[in-house]
Amino acid sequence: MAEMMYWEAIRRAHDEEMSRDPLVICMGEDIGVAGGTYKATQGLYDKYGPERVIDTPISENGYTGVGIGASFVGIRPIIEIMSVNFAWLAMDQIFNSAAKVRYMSGGQLEAPVVIRSPGGTAHQLGAQHSARMEKVFMGVAGLRVVTPSNPRQAYGLLKSAIRCNDPVFINEHELMYNMKGEVPDAEFFHPLEGSEVTRAGRDVTLFGYNISVHWCLSAADILAKQHGIDAEVVDLYSLSPLDRAGIAASVSKTHRALIAEEAEASVGVGAEVMAIINEQCFFELDAAPVRVSAVNVPVPYNHKLEKASIPNTNDVVAAVLKMFGKA
Amino acid sequence: MKLEDKKRVLREMLYARRFEERCYEAYVERKIGGFLHLYPGQEACCHGVLEAARPGYDYVITGYRDHVHAIKCGADPKEVMAELFGKETGSSKGRGGSMHIFDVKHRFMGGYALVGGPFPLAVGMAKGIKLKSTDEISICFLGDAANNQGTFHESLNIAAVWQLPVLFVCENNLYGIGTRIDRSTAVIDQHKRVCGYGFPSVQVDGQDIEAVYEAAKIAVNHVRSGKGPYFLELMTYRYRGHSMSDSNKYRSKDEEAEWTKRDPIYILRDRLIKEKALTLDEYKKMDQTIIDEIENEVIRFCEESPEPKVEDLQKYVLADNDPWVKGGAR
Numbered sequence: 001m002a003e004m005m006y007w008e009a010i011r012r013a014h015d016e017e018m019s020r021d022p023l024v025i026c027m028g029e030d031i032g033v034a035g036g037t038y039k040a041t042q043g044l045y046d047k048y049g050p051e052r053v054i055d056t057p058i059s060e061n062g063y064t065g066v067g068i069g070a071s072f073v074g075i076r077p078i079i080e081i082m083s084v085n086f087a088w089l090a091m092d093q094i095f096n097s098a099a100k101v102r103y104m105s106g107g108q109l110e111a112p113v114v115i116r117s118p119g120g121t122a123h124q125l126g127a128q129h130s131a132r133m134e135k136v137f138m139g140v141a142g143l144r145v146v147t148p149s150n151p152r153q154a155y156g157l158l159k160s161a162i163r164c165n166d167p168v169f170i171n172e173h174e175l176m177y178n179m180k181g182e183v184p185d186a187e188f189f190h191p192l193e194g195s196e197v198t199r200a201g202r203d204v205t206l207f208g209y210n211i212s213v214h215w216c217l218s219a220a221d222i223l224a225k226q227h228g229i230d231a232e233v234v235d236l237y238s239l240s241p242l243d244r245a246g247i248a249a250s251v252s253k254t255h256r257a258l259i260a261e262e263a264e265a266s267v268g269v270g271a272e273v274m275a276i277i278n279e280q281c282f283f284e285l286d287a288a289p290v291r292v293s294a295v296n297v298p299v300p301y302n303h304k305l306e307k308a309s310i311p312n313t314n315d316v317v318a319a320v321l322k323m324f325g326k327a
Numbered sequence: 328m329k330l331e332d333k334k335r336v337l338r339e340m341l342y343a344r345r346f347e348e349r350c351y352e353a354y355v356e357r358k359i360g361g362f363l364h365l366y367p368g369q370e371a372c373c374h375g376v377l378e379a380a381r382p383g384y385d386y387v388i389t390g391y392r393d394h395v396h397a398i399k400c401g402a403d404p405k406e407v408m409a410e411l412f413g414k415e416t417g418s419s420k421g422r423g424g425s426m427h428i429f430d431v432k433h434r435f436m437g438g439y440a441l442v443g444g445p446f447p448l449a450v451g452m453a454k455g456i457k458l459k460s461t462d463e464i465s466i467c468f469l470g471d472a473a474n475n476q477g478t479f480h481e482s483l484n485i486a487a488v489w490q491l492p493v494l495f496v497c498e499n500n501l502y503g504i505g506t507r508i509d510r511s512t513a514v515i516d517q518h519k520r521v522c523g524y525g526f527p528s529v530q531v532d533g534q535d536i537e538a539v540y541e542a543a544k545i546a547v548n549h550v551r552s553g554k555g556p557y558f559l560e561l562m563t564y565r566y567r568g569h570s571m572s573d574s575n576k577y578r579s580k581d582e583e584a585e586w587t588k589r590d591p592i593y594i595l596r597d598r599l600i601k602e603k604a605l606t607l608d609e610y611k612k613m614d615q616t617i618i619d620e621i622e623n624e625v626i627r628f629c630e631e632s633p634e635p636k637v638e639d640l641q642k643y644v645l646a647d648n649d650p651w652v653k654g655g656a657r
Contacts, residue, residue, distance in 0.1 A: 025458065051458060057488065062447045062481025069451020069465075072436055073386065075458060092478075096441050097448060105429035105437060106420030107643040141644050144652075156654070164651040189655040 001184055006148075007177040009155035010040040010116070014078060016187060017162045018048055021076065024162060027054040027067055028080030037082050038118065038177040064090035064115065068098045068167075071113045076162055084119030084133045084171070091136075098167040099142035114161045115169045120211060120262055121299050121310050122174035130299035130306075132263035134171045134209075138240040138272070145240035146192055147171040149213040151181035153237055156190025164192060171239070173211045195243035197250065201232035204256035204320055207247070207273055209236040212260040212311075215292075219260075219316035229320060239269060247273060248280035256323060257289040260316050265293035292319050328378070328540055330604055336378060336536060337595050337605075338613060340370040343395040344592060345617050346404060347567075349626065350394070350411060350425075354571050358629070359411045362440075363425050364392040368566035371591035372498045373399050373468065375539025376559065379547045380466060380494075383433045386452045388445045389468040391426035392565075393438025396468055401433030404621070405628040414632035421635045422643060434463075442503075443476025445469060446495075450482045453491035453556075464550045465493040471517050472503025483524040486556040494550045495521075496543075497560045498533060504569045505577040518560040526556045533561030534589045537598075564589075 004012070017024045030037055032045040032055040045053040056063035060081060067077035081087045087094070098111040121130045138145045144166050148154040154172070161168035198213060199220050206216035213235045220231040234250050236242060251257050257277055259270035270291035277289055292311045300306050321327040328336070347365045354363050366373070373396050377387070383401040394407050402418055410417030411425050418428050426440040436452065439445045449467030456463050473479060474497065486493050497517045501508050508515050521528035527549065531542040539561055546557040564586035568575045599605035646652075 023458070054489075057481070057484055059477075059481035059485065062450075062478060062485055065444070065447025065478065066451040066454060066482070066485055069388075069448035069453075070455040070458070071451070072448065073452050073455035073459075075451075075455045092441055092444060093447060096444060097439070101437070102645070103643045104419060104423040104427040105431065105643075106418070106422045108419070108429050108431040109437065110646065144645070160651040160654055163655075164649050165646040166649065166652075189651060191654040192652045 001182045003180050004151055004183050005177065006151045006154050006179045006181070007039045009151035009183050010158055011042055011044070012183070013155045013158035013162070014041060014044060015047070017159065018044065018052065023074060024076045024078070025052045025054065025070070026078040026080065027056050027063060029056055029058055029082050031055060031080050036080065038174070040080065040116070060086045060089040061093055065093035065097060067113050068093055068111050071111045072109055076112055078114045078116065078162060081115060081117035083129050084117040085128055085131050087117050087133060094143070094167070094169070095140050099140050103142055110165050111167045112165045113167050114158065115167070116158070116172060117170070118172040118174045120173045120175065121306060124301055124303055124306055126301045127298035134239055135263055135268045137169045137171070138269070142167070143240065144168040144192055145171060146238050147210040148237060149208070149210050149235050151179065152183045153190055155183050156188050157192065157237065159187070160189040160192050163189070168192065171210060176211060193238050193241060193243065195246035196235040196237060197232060198235045199231070199233040201230040201254065203230045203254055204258060204323065205232045205234055205250040205254045206316060207234050207236055207257065207259045209239060209261070209269060212262055215311065215313045215316050216260050218313045219320065222313070222317050223320055227321065227326065229324060231320065236269070236273070242272060242276060244276050244280055247276050251277055251281050252284045255284055255286040257285070258292060258316065258319055258323065259289070260292045260311060262310055263294055264296045265291050266296060268293060287323050290319050290323060292316050328537055330602070332378065333595065333599060334604065336374050337592070337599060338617070339399065340374050340536070340592050340595070341614060342617050343370050343398065345614070345621055346398070346408070346625070347394065349621050350408070351567070351571070353411065353626070359425065360413065361424050362391070363411070363571045364569065365567040366392055366395045366565070368586065368590070369498055369500060369533065369563045370395065371536035371539050372496065372533045372561045372563055375536040376466065376468070376496050376543040378540050379543035380464065385463050386434045386436050386465045387468070388436045388449050388452070388465070389438055390442065390445060390470060390473065391438055391440045392470070393426065393428045397428040397430050397435045397438070400430060400435035402428065402430035402435055405625050408625045409629045409632050412629040412632070413634060414629060415635045416628070416632040443469070443473040443478040446473070446478040446482035449493050449495070450486045450491055453486065453493035454489065456492055462551060464547065466496060467493060468496045468498060470503070471497055471499040471501070471508055472511065474517055474520060475503070475512060483521060483556070487524045487526050490555040492550045492553065493556045494546055495556065495558045497558065498563050499560055500563050500565045502569065502578070505573065507577065516560070518558060521558040526558065528558035528560065530560040530562065533563035534591045534594060536591060536595055
């Protein structure tokens with residue numbers, strides 16, 4: 001088991017799949033000669049050449065549609081959109097072409113593309129480079145949405161996404177590319193559906209995904225050490241479909257639930273998980289579920305305001321204590 | 328064009344005309360719902376270009392005015408009409424409708440309803456062809472109004488930079504829904520807009536199938552021989568409204584009458600009659616045979632076909648039992 005960074009894990013998945021199958025290609029802005037803004041495709045241009053590691057013009061809707069069209073004729077494109085904020089421009093092709101083509105063709109045509117893109121608040125990037133968009137993607141039938149919280153998932157989810165015949169959107173995070181973690185040396189494929197109990201506990205379930213899993217884990221440590229509360233942490237690496245059974249199983253065990261998300265609460269992951277809890281296991285609850293979410297503002301530039309706009313570990317701890325009547 | 332081909336294509340174009348007119352009737356009878364965009368007036372565009380290409384082998388993609396393109400690629404007219412009727416036997420099993428005819432086995436890669444949406448998809452198919460080093464080409468049929476979408480510029484640029492085997496066919500029928508081209512578009516001659524992307528573009532009379540065919544032969548040869556993309560602008564006119572919900576108040580009767588004089592079917596018919604390869608009587612007989620064929624075979628098939636089952640509502644959303652969803656075939 002080797003330790004590697006999140007970006008290295010993504011790069012390894014690209015490299016293995018591209019060396020196995022000549023029809024796997026990758027495309028995006030600055031991913032070739034420049035090696036990728038987050039290094040996820042570093043060195044691949046030299047290894048596989050410009051026809052398979054493709055620097056695109058800054059035309060998000062155009063090149064995303066080009067990748068989707070290539071997938072219609074047997075190519076397996078991995079499309080990188082440099083920031084999820086730019087994916088708004090490609091929504092037409094992602095939603096109207098990739099997600100709907102299987103259905104509206106009566107199963108004749110499919111779009112086996114992977115679209116990778118980082119979202120989230122990083123280092124004062126301002127309103128148009130810091131948004132979170134997973135809520136938008138997860139509301140669309142015909143599209144899978146996964147979001148890795150560590151290098152192992154980043155590697156294994158991308159491997160499975162490339163081979164899966166559905167379009168898969170992979171929501172990454174700008175702050176996580178340099179995160180280190182263990183990735184098995186042997187090739188492996190992470191399931192695209194389900195959830196993972198990252199820390200087992202009895203008293204409350206903390207649901208997180210991507211970066212918020214880490215707030216939940218550190219909050220669980222604090223809760224255990226300082227407050228005697230034994231929290232379970234569930235990693236929702238699949239946002240579409242959400243793991244209804246996994247969510248219900250954990251809440252049925254702990255009887256309390258909190259959802260932590262970096263995005264705004266409105267119409268979000270937390271809202272959806274709460275709805276699932278209501279539908280699946282309402283009578284198991286000992287307390288009303290709560291959300292820890294971003295303030296509903298465009299992400300500010302100023303460092304203090306930026307920090308204040310998004311939640312963190314302390315917010316998770318505080319919300320749990322309030323739930324237990326200890327705040 | 329060879330005489331035999333001209334006669335065959337005349338029949339195909341007349342079939343397309345009668346097929347579309349029958350769609351109109353079925354819509355009025357409420358057998359067809361939703362939006363319905365008909366092709367009469369533009370037949371020489373689709374038939375002229377695809378006569379010069381290899382329908383069923385080359386990849387073809389288009390917008391929502393798609394029935395005739397699908398049939399010319401090899402789709403069974405019964406299945407196309409059944410799709411409009413929303414039947415399980417339809418090309419897209421009743422899930423697509425008029426604007427989303429697909430026949431992938433004949434490489435008709437679909438009709439798409441977002442104006443300009445197919446441009447990048449066509450370029451992507453061309454990229455796939457180039458990667459696989461096969462000799463198909465990708466053909467994208469769209470209307471003039473699609474050229475005001477960003478995808479037009481993004482796609483033409485990418486096709487040119489990457490030197491891809493894609494033929495863009497612009498059927499310039501002078502109207503974007505109900506807005507005349509000079510009220511929406513700075514340059515009426517669409518082929519001129521391609522100059523900024525550095526590949527050949529020509530304008531041709533889209534009502535004369537022989538003119539279309541001759542221009543398309545050059546275009547197809549260019550694209551298939553690896554010289555990169557090509558743009559063909561065909562000047563044409565649709566005799567029906569944009570869709571069935573069209574008031575048709577935006578154009579004059581005089582203009583319609585002028586274009587009716589240049590009906591692509593009559594141009595070819597009269598030429599064949601002049602060349603003594605056809606008599607008016609033979610033409611009328613052929614016309615009646617087509618009308619009967621559509622009624623007795625196509626419409627009957629649709630009437631007798633079952634609708635999709637409600638239990639199957641969620642079929643075709645995602646792949647069935649894809650092993651990678653569970654992390655691979657163990």
